[in-house]
Structures are given as C-alpha cells and as structure tokens.
Amino acid sequence: MNHTRNGDAAGHPAPEAQAAAENDDGPDVGSLPGGARAALEAVLMVIDQPATATELASGLNLTVGVVEGMLVELQREYNGYTVNAPDVDDASFNGFSATPRGFELRNIAGGWRIYSRTEFADIVGGFVLEGQTARLTQAALETLAVIAYRQPVSRARVSAIRGVNVDSVVRTLTQRGLIEDSGTDPESGAILYRTTSYFLERMGIGSVAELPQLSPHLPGLEGIEEFYDAGRM
Amino acid sequence: MNHTRNGDAAGHPAPEAQAAAENDDGPDVGSLPGGARAALEAVLMVIDQPATATELASGLNLTVGVVEGMLVELQREYNGYTVNAPDVDDASFNGFSATPRGFELRNIAGGWRIYSRTEFADIVGGFVLEGQTARLTQAALETLAVIAYRQPVSRARVSAIRGVNVDSVVRTLTQRGLIEDSGTDPESGAILYRTTSYFLERMGIGSVAELPQLSPHLPGLEGIEEFYDAGRM
Amino acid sequence: MADSGAPAAGPEAPAGKKPGFEVRLANFTGPFDLLLGLISKHQLDITEVALSTVTDEFIKYIKRLQNLGEEWALDEASEFLVIAATLLDLKAARLLPAGEVEDEEDIALLEARDLLFARLLQYKAFKHVAGMMGATLELEARRYPRQVALEGHFAALLPELLWRHTPQQFAGLAEAALKPREAAPTEVGLAHLHGTPVSVKEQAELLGHRLRLGAPLTFRALIADAESTLVVVARFLALLELFRDKAVAFEQLLPLGDLTVRWTAGVEGWSSGNLSEEYEEQQ
Numbered sequence: 207m208n209h210t211r212n213g214d215a216a217g218h219p220a221p222e223a224q225a226a227a228e229n230d231d232g233p234d235v236g237s238l239p240g241g242a243r244a245a246l247e248a249v250l251m252v253i254d255q256p257a258t259a260t261e262l263a264s265g266l267n268l269t270v271g272v273v274e275g276m277l278v279e280l281q282r283e284y285n286g287y288t289v290n291a292p293d294v295d296d297a298s299f300n301g302f303s304a305t306p307r308g309f310e311l312r313n314i315a316g317g318w319r320i321y322s323r324t325e326f327a328d329i330v331g332g333f334v335l336e337g338q339t340a341r342l343t344q345a346a347l348e349t350l351a352v353i354a355y356r357q358p359v360s361r362a363r364v365s366a367i368r369g370v371n372v373d374s375v376v377r378t379l380t381q382r383g384l385i386e387d388s389g390t391d392p393e394s395g396a397i398l399y400r401t402t403s404y405f406l407e408r409m410g411i412g413s414v415a416e417l418p419q420l421s422p423h424l425p426g427l428e429g430i431e432e433f434y435d436a437g438r439m
Numbered sequence: 440m441n442h443t444r445n446g447d448a449a450g451h452p453a454p455e456a457q458a459a460a461e462n463d464d465g466p467d468v469g470s471l472p473g474g475a476r477a478a479l480e481a482v483l484m485v486i487d488q489p490a491t492a493t494e495l496a497s498g499l500n501l502t503v504g505v506v507e508g509m510l511v512e513l514q515r516e517y518n519g520y521t522v523n524a525p526d527v528d529d530a531s532f533n534g535f536s537a538t539p540r541g542f543e544l545r546n547i548a549g550g551w552r553i554y555s556r557t558e559f560a561d562i563v564g565g566f567v568l569e570g571q572t573a574r575l576t577q578a579a580l581e582t583l584a585v586i587a588y589r590q591p592v593s594r595a596r597v598s599a600i601r602g603v604n605v606d607s608v609v610r611t612l613t614q615r616g617l618i619e620d621s622g623t624d625p626e627s628g629a630i631l632y633r634t635t636s637y638f639l640e641r642m643g644i645g646s647v648a649e650l651p652q653l654s655p656h657l658p659g660l661e662g663i664e665e666f667y668d669a670g671r672m
Numbered sequence: 673m674a675d676s677g678a679p680a681a682g683p684e685a686p687a688g689k690k691p692g693f694e695v696r697l698a699n700f701t702g703p704f705d706l707l708l709g710l711i712s713k714h715q716l717d718i719t720e721v722a723l724s725t726v727t728d729e730f731i732k733y734i735k736r737l738q739n740l741g742e743e744w745a746l747d748e749a750s751e752f753l754v755i756a757a758t759l760l761d762l763k764a765a766r767l768l769p770a771g772e773v774e775d776e777e778d779i780a781l782l783e784a785r786d787l788l789f790a791r792l793l794q795y796k797a798f799k800h801v802a803g804m805m806g807a808t809l810e811l812e813a814r815r816y817p818r819q820v821a822l823e824g825h826f827a828a829l830l831p832e833l834l835w836r837h838t839p840q841q842f843a844g845l846a847e848a849a850l851k852p853r854e855a856a857p858t859e860v861g862l863a864h865l866h867g868t869p870v871s872v873k874e875q876a877e878l879l880g881h882r883l884r885l886g887a888p889l890t891f892r893a894l895i896a897d898a899e900s901t902l903v904v905v906a907r908f909l910a911l912l913e914l915f916r917d918k919a920v921a922f923e924q925l926l927p928l929g930d931l932t933v934r935w936t937a938g939v940e941g942w943s944s945g946n947l948s949e950e951y952e953e954q955q
Contacts, residue, residue, distance in 0.1 A: 238558045240519075240539045247541025248559035252816040253566050265565045286472070306473045308480025321823055325471050326481035331829050333482050333498030334822065340831040347837070351846035368849060371616025371637065377487060381822050382833060408835045409842065418843035424850045485826060487819040542818070553818040560814030567816050575806065584802035600794065602754030642805070643812040651804060653797060 235266055242268060246276050256317025277318055281311040342382075349375045350384055354405070355420060358388045358398035384408070475501060476509050489550025489640065510551055514544040548639035549646070575615075582608045583617060587638070588653050591621045591631035617641070693733050693748065695726050704730075708755065708796060723760055730756070758792045870902045876910035880935075880942060883920065888934035917942060 235242040245266055249257070263273040286306035310323045322330050342350070349372050352364050364372050376399065379385045388400040401414060411417065471478060478499055482490075496506040519539035543556050555563045575583065582605050585597045597605050609632065612618045621633040634647060644650065693704045699720055700707055707726075710716035734749050821827075837845075879894060891911070898904045911933060914920040919937035924930070 235559075235562065240541055240556075240558075244539060244541035244556065245559045245562050248555040248563050249541070249566050251542040251553060252555045252563055252818050252820075254820045257566065261566075265562055306477060308473060308477035308482070309484045319820075320484065322481040322484035323473075323477065326478050327825065329478050329499060330481050330485055331826055333495075334485060334826045335829055335831075336494075336498060338830055340834045342833065348845055348849040351842060352849050354842070355846045355850065365614045365616075369610065369613060370619070371614060373616065374488065377819070377821075381827055382830070383827075384833075408833065409837075409839055411839060416839070418839050420843060420847055420850065424847065484818070485820075485822060487822075543815075545815075554815040555818075557811070557814040560816070563816050575809070577802070577806075580802040580806045581798055584798050584805055587805070588798070588801070600798065602757075602795065603750045640817075641812055642808055643815070651801065653801060 235268065242266060242272070243276050243280065246273065247280065250280075250311065250318065250320050253319065256314055256319040258316050259318065262318065277311065277313070281313075283307075284310050342378075343375075345370075345372075346375050346378055350379055350401075350405075353379070353385055353399050354401050354414060354417060357400040357414070360391055360394065360396035360398055362394075362396055364399075475499060475505070476513065479506065479509050480513065483544070483551070483553055486552065489546075489548050489552040489636075491550045495551070510544065510546070514546075516540075517543050545643070547643050547645055548636045576608075578603075578605075579608050579611060583612055583634075583638075586612070586618055586632050587634050587647060587650060590633040590647070592633075593624055593627065593629035593631055595627075595629060597632075693730055693752065695729060697722055697725055704752070704755070708792070711759070718759060721759070723756065727756060754795065755792070758795070870900075870906040872906050872909050872913065875903065875906040876913055879907060879910055879914065879933075880919070883933060883935040884937070884942075888923070888932050891931040891933060894933065914942070 235245040238245060240247075246262060249262060249265060259270050259274045259277060262277075263270040266273060284307045306323065308323055308326060309320050311318060312321055349364055349368060352367050353359055356363070356367075361372055361376050364376070376385070380387075380399075383402055383404045385399045385405070386402050388398050390396060391398055406413065409417075473480075479495060482495060482498055492503050492507045492510060495510075496503045499506060517540045539556065541556055541559060542553050544551060545554055581601060582597055585600050586592055586609075589596065589600075594605055594609055597609070609618070613620075613632075616635055616637045618632045618638065619635050621631050623629060624631055639646065642650075694702060695704050695707050700710070700716065704726075707716070707721070711718050711721070730749075730752050734752075737748075882894070883889060891908075894911075895904045895907055898907060911920060915922065917937070919935065919942040921934045921936045923932040923934065
C-alpha cells in the first residue's frame with residue numbers, strides 16, 4: 207500500500223517474485239512455501255470477518271494491486287478456472303485444477319471471505335442441523351446469565367467466573383443471536399460481549415435494566431478479579 | 440451408510456459415481472460440481488471443531504471408508520502432493536497442483552479440521568485477535584505434564600509428585616480448558632482430573648497415547664515408581 | 673572484560689531464556705539443573721557437594737531477584753526447596769556407613785535411598801517432558817484453526833430456541849453462577865504433612881515400661897508428656913490393646929473421674945509382639 211506501485215495494475219505477473227524483491231522491513235512472504243498466494247490463502251481461511259484488499263495487503267506487506275490480482279486469481283481457481291458459471295453438468299474429471307472446489311472466495315461489500323460453495327447448501331445445511339437441539343445446555347444458560355448481568359464482558363472474565371473454558375459456548379450463544387460482539391477492551395484488547403435485542407425478546411423484557419436485581423453481596427467484576435485472577439498464570 | 444454397501448471396502452473408487460448411483464433419499468453429492476470431494480470441502484468450511492470421518496460421512500450420505508479416502512486425498516493435495524512431509528525447501532513452482540496451499544487439513548483430537556499453515560503464523564496472527572492465549576508458566580506446564588501422564592489423578596497426587604501445592608495452577612488449567620474434572624476417586628472422594636480434547640487439539644495429537652514415552656526420561660524406575668506412589672498415597 | 677571470571681549466565685543457559693540459578697562450588701560451577709543431571713548420572717558424588725554452600729548461594733540469588741522486582745522468585749524458590757530437600761535426604765542416606773547389607777535396617781536404608789533417588793528422577797522426568805510439551809504447544813499455536821461464524825443462511829436453519837425461563841429463574845441462574853465458589857471439595861491433602869507417624873506399638877511399649885515398674889498410674893499422668901493429640905490417641909488405643917491382652921486393668925471410681933491403670937501381667941508377662949496386626953499396618 208505504501209510501497210511502490212509499479213506494475214500492479216497491469217495484470218498479475220508472478221506476485222511472489224515481486225514481493226520478495228520489494229520488502230525488507232515486513233515478513234517476506236515470497237520466500238515461504240507457496241509464496242504470497244499461499245500466505246493470502248492462509249489468512250483468508252481463518253478470518254471470520256470479510257477483509258478488504260487494503261487490509262490484506264497491509265498484513266502481507268504487499269501492494270493493494272498485487273493482492274487484488276491474487277484475490278481474483280484465487281477466486282477463479284476455486285471456481286475451477288471456468289470464466290463464468292462452472293460447467294456443472296459435465297463434471298469431467300481431468301485433473302483437479304479444472305474442478306471447482308467446495309469453497310468459494312466472495313467479495314461482499316468490498317470485503318473478501320471464504321464461504322462454502324452455494325451449490326452444497328443443502329448438504330452443509332443438513333450437516334449443520336445434525337445433532338442440533340432447540341434447547342440451550344445448562345453450561346450455555348449459565349454463561350448467558352453471567353454475560354447478561356456483567357456485560358460488557360470478555361470471554362476470559364466469564365471463564366474466570368465459571369471456572370471452565372467457555373469458548374465454544376460463547377460461539378453457540380453468538381450463533382444463536384443471544385449475545386454479540388460489543389467492541390474490544392481498551393486495555394487487554396479482548397473482545398467484549400453483550401446480550402442482543404433478540405435476548406430481550408426471548409426474556410420478554412424491554413431492556414437489561416428490567417432483569418431482576420441480584421443479591422448485592424455477589425462480587426462485581428472487580429471483586430471477581432481478586433477472587434479468581436489471583437491464581438492466574 | 441445405511442444403504443447397500445457394495446464396493447465400499449475395496450478402496451475408494453470414484454466416490455461420486457457410486458454416491459450418485461446409490462442414493463435416492465439423501466442429497467446426491469455426485470451430481471454437483473466438484474462432486475463428493477467438493478461437498479466434503481464445503482462441509483469442512485463450516486465446522487468449528489474437529490469432525491470425525493463418521494460424522495462427515497453421515498452428513499454426506501457416503502460410507503466412512505470413502506470419506507476417509509477423500510480426507511487423506513485432500514490432505515495430500517493441500518500439502519502439495521508430496522507423500523509424507525511437504526518438501527518445503529524446494530518450493531518448485533510448476534503449476535498450482537504441486538504447491539502447498541496456505542492451509543492444511545489435519546486429523547487431531549479424533550477429528551478433521553482445517554488450519555492455516557504454520558509458516559504463515561506471523562502473518563495470520565495479525566488478523567486473528569482471538570485464540571492467542573498467553574503462554575503457560577513452567578509451574579503450569581509441569582502440572583499439566585503430570586496430569587497428562589498420570590490421568591485420572593487427584594490434586595493431592597500431583598502435589599506429591601511436584602512437591603508444591605498445585606491448587607491454583609489446576610484452577611488455571613481448568614479455566615483454560617486444558618484439563619477437566621473426571622469424577623471422584625471412589626476411595627478418597629478426591630476430584631480426579633484428566634486432559635481435555637482441547638488439550639489434544641492444542642498439542643496437535645490424536646490421543647494421549649501419542650504423547651512421548653515418559654520412560655526414557657525415567658531410567659530404570661518402572662517398579663520403584665509404583666512403590667513410591669503407593670507409599671505416598 | 674574477558675578475564676572478569678564471573679559470567680552472569682553459564683554457557684549452558686539456553687539463549688533467550690532467563691539465566692537460571694548458578695552454583696559455584698570447589699568441584700562444580702554451573703547451572704543447578706546441570707548439577708542435578710550429573711548427580712543422577714552418577715558422574716558426581718552427592719557426598720562431595722557442599723549443600724550448605726549451594727543453599728547460601730541460592731538465598732543470595734533469590735534476594736538479588738527480589739531486589740530487581742522479579743516476580744518468579746517464589747516459583748524458583750519453591751522448586752529449589754523441593755530439589756534441595758531431596759538432595760539433603762539423599763546425602764544423609766549416602767553419608768551413613770553403607771557397609772554390607774546384613775540386617776533389615778540396612779535394606780530399609782537402601783530402599784529409602786532408592787526411593788529418594790526415584791523421587792528426584794521422577795521430578796526431573798516430568799520437568800523434562802513439561803519442557804517438551806511447552807515447545808509443542810508453542811509450535812502448534814502457530815496453526816490457526818478455521819472456526820468462522822456460521823453463514824447467515826445456515827444459522828437461519830437452526831431450530832427456534834425453546835425458552836422456558838422466566839426472568840426470575842434466569843436471575844437464579846446468574847446468582848448461582850456468580851456466587852464465589854467454595855474451594856472445590858477435595859480430600860484433605862495429607863501428602864504435604866510430614867508429621868512423624870505415631871506407632872501404637874511403640875506407645876504400648878512405653879506404657880508397659882512405665883506401668884510394670886511400679887504403682888498404678890492415672891491416664892492423665894500417662895499422657896502428661898504427650899507432645900500431640902495424635903500421641904494421646906495412640907496411647908489410648910495402646911491401653912485398649914493392653915486391656916484386651918489382659919496386661920492391664922482399669923479402675924474408675926466416679927463417672928468421668930480419673931481412670932487408673934494398673935499393670936496385671938507381671939514383669940515378663942507381656943511383650944509388644946502380642947499386639948494385633950491391625951495397628952502395625954496402618955501406621
């Protein structure tokens with residue numbers, strides 16, 4: 207982004223070599239196996255929120271143009287190199303490169319993210335539904351209760367209060383729309399969670415202020431910190 | 440899986456064709472672009488914890504054998520088709536199929552899941568805020584090691600081996616989700632602890648049996664150790 | 673600079689790690705860990721290690737850390753105590769004349785020595801694998817799993833939540849979850865106690881010795897010199913045993929009055945060998 211912009215608009219020629227030549231202060235993505243393209247894939251595979259080409263470029267220490275070129279290239283590759291719609295009926299199996307992958311790279315509102323391919327929605331949907339219950343587990347309920355009364359609160363803090371790891375439960379609650387991300391803690395940088403309006407709806411109340419009062423003797427977050435964090439390593 | 444089972448044990452030949460011919464009530468993965476392999480990839484895109492071949496097979500309406508074959512195939516493909524460890528240093532660039540991808544498919548903690556490749560950790564880490572857990576202290580590591588090798592084990596037993604009180608360290612390890620309560624000792628009533636599947640995931644192994652053998656570090660102590668432990672408890 | 677002769681960290685200290693505690697002895701200079709390694713490989717005789725010097729140096733080292741405001745001093749200090757105590761036990765065992773193994777006591781001594789050594793090695797083994805596990809965890813932390821939120825259209829497929837909790841019930845859940853937990857119930861740990869075991873048999877011998885020499889004594893008198901409740905209990909149990917063996921008789925004039933114990937077995941009529949097995953096994 208803040209580097210030289212030579213040649214990035216003219217197609218996408220060998221981004222790896224370019225990257226290796228240009229950067230000396232950031233990570234040298236070109237020297238890694240698979241090069242800059244694989245580095246970009248690595249990032250795309252694990253990010254939860256769509257990332258813009260600019261964000262990706264700055265993380266990879268490459269120019270935006272180069273990254274945009276690679277993104278389009280990857281998108282086409284995942285689609286099986288067919289230019290427009292994949293040739294679905296044929297499903298000819300002459301090497302993997304011509305076959306669409308099960309995932310696709312989509313550019314939505316300027317952000318890029320990998321999704322499972324739309325054609326498999328029925329299969330994926332069936333898999334997702336398998337074993338799902340309409341009821342929250344006790345662990346999920348207790349975690350929700352702690353978040354409701356101590357929001358905004360980080361996962362680490364909820365873990366400290368409950369004495370167990372709550373990562374997967376928090377994911378479930380988020381997925382269920384009961385809690386949401388409410389920014390990051392300025393000190394620790396941890397994501398803070400709060401309850402949603404859907405939660406209020408399910409509880410049948412107008413705001414969290416209407417939740418019944420708890421005993422005043424329960425430790426607040428400050429107290430909890432002393433109680434449970436003392437032993438943290 | 441609950442269909443006719445002809446041919447599934449004999450290797451994994453053209454799973455797409457097989458699936459298309461066999462199933463009439465489940466989704467027909469073979470007729471979609473990329474076939475069963477792409478369908479498997481699509482499912483791998485949405486799971487948020489390791490999924491077993493059995494779980495994947497039932498979602499895809501394929502036999503476990505076929506799915507296992509495809510998983511190994513995908514794993515190899517993501518690694519750039521090298522048979523064992525990826526030939527990282529070479530990084531020869533003759534077409535995409537020979538290049539490792541930026542991600543890998545791993546079979547750990549009893550299930551399959553997609554990870555970013557270690558080489559890109561520095562770059563990926565910049566995009567993933569969560570999941571960066573603080574390192575464990577030496578005391579926590581030693582306690583974790585004793586529990587991993589002696590599970591299920593009580594705190595008193597771990598204390599006896601380490602020679603110090605381990606209560607707060609055990610609490611931290613529980614909060615981190617690395618160990619968990621596994622019931623009580625029928626004789627002493629003490630809580631017994633064991634490692635979790637999250638621990639296996641963090642260690643990148645399939646089961647505790649894969650931990651390195653302790654005996655090379657304990658020369659000639661097989662009998663004595665038991666004698667010692669019996670005397671302590 | 674080259675000849676300052678007092679390197680801050682030994683050459684064995686791995687780069688990037690805090691230099692650990694170093695021992696400086698007449699016959700050894702280096703990290704404490706290395707000293708242990710040599711002893712466990714029998715390359716250095718524990719009897720030739722001046723433990724008091726090691727301890728003095730360690731205290732100096734810890735003080736220096738504290739002055740620097742280092743937090744991990746406590747960690748290292750407790751670890752040092754474990755190892756030093758074991759070394760001390762080991763050394764004591766080694767310094768006693770070994771000679772030839774003739775009687776049971778010698779064998780017991782040898783066993784004790786082996787056990788001490790085993791304990792040291794076991795501790796070291798766990799320390800070692802803990803280091804390996806730490807390295808693995810760190811390496812594995814360089815892989816990030818894909819764990820993205822469910823795409824909207826899949827999340828919409830999830831069955832509608834069944835929600836039957838009233839706000840009051842929900843508040844109850846929060847109360848329970850937020851209440852500071854009592855220390856998790858566990859057995860009363862005894863492993864850290866090193867109280868001398870009290871033997872009923874020994875106490876019986878002692879009581880026999882006092883009683884058979886002369887006049888009857890009250891129970892109060894018999895326990896007057898007991899240094900702990902445990903000893904009182906052991907003496908009481910010993911008296912019951914003696915009574916069962918018909919070696920003593922009891923007299924109590926008033927309810928809750930003094931209990932007088934009288935020897936009835938004669939001077940040679942009883943030995944502690946008569947005591948039933950149950951107490952011997954449990955001590």
